[in-house]
Amino acid sequence: MDNIFEQSLEFHERNKGKIEVRSKVPLDNKEALSLAYTPGVAEVSKRIAMNPEDAYRYTLKQNSIAVVSDGSAVLGLGNLGAKAAIPVMEGKAAIFKEFAGIDAFPICLDTQDTEKIIKTIKMISPVFGGINLEDISAPRCFEIERRLAEELDIPVMHDDQHGTATVVLAGLINSLKLRGTKKEDATVLINGVGAAGSAIAYILALYGFKNILLCDTHGLIYEGRDNLSDEKIKLSQITNKEKIKGSLEDGLKFSDIFIGVSKAGLLNADHIKMMKEQPIIFALANPTPEIMPDIAKGAGAFIYASGRSDFPNQVNNALVFPGIFRGLLDKRIKKINNEIFIKAAEALAGHNKNLSVDQILPDLYDKSIVDSIKNSF
Amino acid sequence: MDNIFEQSLEFHERNKGKIEVRSKVPLDNKEALSLAYTPGVAEVSKRIAMNPEDAYRYTLKQNSIAVVSDGSAVLGLGNLGAKAAIPVMEGKAAIFKEFAGIDAFPICLDTQDTEKIIKTIKMISPVFGGINLEDISAPRCFEIERRLAEELDIPVMHDDQHGTATVVLAGLINSLKLRGTKKEDATVLINGVGAAGSAIAYILALYGFKNILLCDTHGLIYEGRDNLSDEKIKLSQITNKEKIKGSLEDGLKFSDIFIGVSKAGLLNADHIKMMKEQPIIFALANPTPEIMPDIAKGAGAFIYASGRSDFPNQVNNALVFPGIFRGLLDKRIKKINNEIFIKAAEALAGHNKNLSVDQILPDLYDKSIVDSIKNSF
Numbered sequence: 001m002d003n004i005f006e007q008s009l010e011f012h013e014r015n016k017g018k019i020e021v022r023s024k025v026p027l028d029n030k031e032a033l034s035l036a037y038t039p040g041v042a043e044v045s046k047r048i049a050m051n052p053e054d055a056y057r058y059t060l061k062q063n064s065i066a067v068v069s070d071g072s073a074v075l076g077l078g079n080l081g082a083k084a085a086i087p088v089m090e091g092k093a094a095i096f097k098e099f100a101g102i103d104a105f106p107i108c109l110d111t112q113d114t115e116k117i118i119k120t121i122k123m124i125s126p127v128f129g130g131i132n133l134e135d136i137s138a139p140r141c142f143e144i145e146r147r148l149a150e151e152l153d154i155p156v157m158h159d160d161q162h163g164t165a166t167v168v169l170a171g172l173i174n175s176l177k178l179r180g181t182k183k184e185d186a187t188v189l190i191n192g193v194g195a196a197g198s199a200i201a202y203i204l205a206l207y208g209f210k211n212i213l214l215c216d217t218h219g220l221i222y223e224g225r226d227n228l229s230d231e232k233i234k235l236s237q238i239t240n241k242e243k244i245k246g247s248l249e250d251g252l253k254f255s256d257i258f259i260g261v262s263k264a265g266l267l268n269a270d271h272i273k274m275m276k277e278q279p280i281i282f283a284l285a286n287p288t289p290e291i292m293p294d295i296a297k298g299a300g301a302f303i304y305a306s307g308r309s310d311f312p313n314q315v316n317n318a319l320v321f322p323g324i325f326r327g328l329l330d331k332r333i334k335k336i337n338n339e340i341f342i343k344a345a346e347a348l349a350g351h352n353k354n355l356s357v358d359q360i361l362p363d364l365y366d367k368s369i370v371d372s373i374k375n376s377f
Numbered sequence: 378m379d380n381i382f383e384q385s386l387e388f389h390e391r392n393k394g395k396i397e398v399r400s401k402v403p404l405d406n407k408e409a410l411s412l413a414y415t416p417g418v419a420e421v422s423k424r425i426a427m428n429p430e431d432a433y434r435y436t437l438k439q440n441s442i443a444v445v446s447d448g449s450a451v452l453g454l455g456n457l458g459a460k461a462a463i464p465v466m467e468g469k470a471a472i473f474k475e476f477a478g479i480d481a482f483p484i485c486l487d488t489q490d491t492e493k494i495i496k497t498i499k500m501i502s503p504v505f506g507g508i509n510l511e512d513i514s515a516p517r518c519f520e521i522e523r524r525l526a527e528e529l530d531i532p533v534m535h536d537d538q539h540g541t542a543t544v545v546l547a548g549l550i551n552s553l554k555l556r557g558t559k560k561e562d563a564t565v566l567i568n569g570v571g572a573a574g575s576a577i578a579y580i581l582a583l584y585g586f587k588n589i590l591l592c593d594t595h596g597l598i599y600e601g602r603d604n605l606s607d608e609k610i611k612l613s614q615i616t617n618k619e620k621i622k623g624s625l626e627d628g629l630k631f632s633d634i635f636i637g638v639s640k641a642g643l644l645n646a647d648h649i650k651m652m653k654e655q656p657i658i659f660a661l662a663n664p665t666p667e668i669m670p671d672i673a674k675g676a677g678a679f680i681y682a683s684g685r686s687d688f689p690n691q692v693n694n695a696l697v698f699p700g701i702f703r704g705l706l707d708k709r710i711k712k713i714n715n716e717i718f719i720k721a722a723e724a725l726a727g728h729n730k731n732l733s734v735d736q737i738l739p740d741l742y743d744k745s746i747v748d749s750i751k752n753s754f
Contacts, residue, residue, distance in 0.1 A: 008420055011412045020398070023472075044389050046461070060463070083425050083426075094400035126486070
């Protein structure tokens with residue numbers, strides 16, 4: 001076992017988890033308790049009963065979100081169940097506070113049924129100002145997000161889709177700038193058409209990329225192909241206009257950009273060499289990328305990015321979700337739209353003042369990113 | 378409007394609610410994030426997937442509870458709805474941390490349907506080590522608590538029932554000691570047969586009180602009376618063995634002890650005078666008691682207690698629930714039983730080293746109460 005894994009187990013056990021719930025106010029004497037609890041709180045409850053919107057004025061709702069998972073797609077590890085999702089959601093909640101001052105609480109659901117997930121989240125929504133869906137597998141995640149966005153009066157975002165799509169778009173904006181290529185002229189191949197791959201395709205199409213190829217386990221996706229889910233049928237209508245057929249390799253030949261949200265070790269040097277000159281490689285499989293940086297660079301990659309913190313160009317959702325939710329909560333936005341993600345991506349790309357092939361995105365620990373994103377929409 | 382109510386509104390608005398969710402671990406550099414989040418956390422998730430009990434070892438589950446309400450019985454104010462319950466549940470969560478170091482999160486449910494409440498709580502249970510039900514009206518609260526206790530593998534306690542019953546029993550143990558009366562010889566009249574009144578009757582019967590009278594809006598309860606719910610039929614079988622019939626007044630004539638969990642201003646001096654000599658009066662209606670202390674004492678009450686912090690002898694659940702849940706979590710007890718409440722009541726009564734008619738219970742701000750209760754079961 002890797003040393004980091006041993007260390008992480010020990011770290012989690014020693015710290016007894018990672019987050020805590022604390023009082024922001026004193027409670028250690030009669031006067032304090034009579035303000036924060038009975039009898040004073042009775043008046044606050046009455047006000048909110050008369051005007052439910054006042055929950056935003058007087059309670060944690062103004063700054064709280066639920067980080068919700070059903071444990072069906074935990075990290076890149078697959079369907080590990082609700083309890084195995086807890087440490088990931090807890091880590092995410094910790095990041096929300098550290099990066100954006102948001103009070104996020106992990107909710108791990110003891111069901112993987114679409115309708116039950118939707119009902120449960122609706123039932124617990126009153127205390128939250130937003131819902132961050134996480135690590136819920138496709139295609140259920142699409143229906144769950146769409147329905148909740150329709151039926152709730154607080155913003156709902158599936159981070160594996162839109163957080164990923166937003167940071168990828170930001171990375172591509174800067175990569176193309178460095179390569180001197182217009183988005184309209186670039187061909188992008190996205191390998192892996194789950195939650196992340198779908199959302200990346202949608203946001204790139206909306207942003208103005210004209211040539212997008214998608215590849216799943218059956219090969220390139222084109223309109224009319226066999227083995228297309230409803231979601232993929234929709235995607236086939238906005239991608240691959242020339243109906244290129246065949247395997248991943250058949251698509252790579254036409255591509256300037258490879259975005260992998262798929263499997264470890266899928267690409268080798270020959271794959272890079274068959275692409276257009278100076279290809280841009282986003283190898284985002286976690287924790288092991290589709291191809292390692294030295295191999296990709298050695299085979300001619302102009303830019304290499306991955307999800308890894310130990311390689312240059314880490315494409316990490318944590319660059320995006322704190323700022324998006326900070327903005328949603330502060331502006332009390334009730335419905336998210338793709339315009340928000342595009343503006344956030346442009347803001348994130350523009351935030352990077354030290355642009356180079358080894359630094360296409362700002363540093364993750366730059367606390368001012370949150371403000372740049374929040375102020376962009 | 379009372380000054381305390383104005384102050385409390387201002388206090389809640391200024392503090393933007395009362396609780397926050399924070400990271401207990403550093404997250405401000407690459408190494409920290411790789412331990413707390415990816416890639417390190419992947420190993421923690423895998424361990425828990427193999428052995429779900431390890432959620433207690435590596436996550437917040439070991440120290441977290443949900444404070445759950447449907448807003449149907451908010452304080453003494455009635456059915457104000459889910460959002461109006463938020464400030465109360467948030468206050469309770471703050472008290473859990475302040476008094477017992479427990480990470481409690483408020484969950485306010487957008488339903489008052491028994492089955493939906495049960496289902497929702499089961500669905501969100503994986504991340505919690507216990508469930509504190511709160512401000513859910515009778516009779517739904519009985520079914521909800523019973524079913525959840527059966528169906529979940531974490532402890533479930535409805536505080537309005539058992540927290541109240543436990544602190545009342547503790548207060549009575551010391552009151553009878555001061556009065557020199559044995560529990561077997563005392564007649565107790567409980568006025569109000571909702572969540573609290575029922576639970577008080579059960580715990581007193583189990584503890585060994587032989588003469589318990591219950592009074593609802595139709596008068597004294599006896600076996601075979603009209604207008605008895607299922608819950609009251611059960612209670613009629615363990616109380617009022619002599620089948621005394623009639624009004625509150627008809628019961629008071631026989632009573633040494635009055636426990637009011639009913640309505641403001643229900644009693645006057647004449648009521649106190651018709652009771653046995655040196656009566657013990659627990660006037661627990663909130664925020665305004667059934668009778669004020671000066672009137673009760675003036676009419677001959679030996680001991681007067683209420684829910685108020687500005688009168689002597691505050692009978693407050695906060696004396697009980699932090700220690701009970703601290704013990705449940707530390708001992709990893711999966712099912713609660715009445716033995717736990719009785720032991721906790723005895724421990725709370727015994728914790729008071731300055732026993733007097735104006736101090737039947739320990740001081741609420743005595744932080745060592747939690748340990749006394751926790752170590753009692």
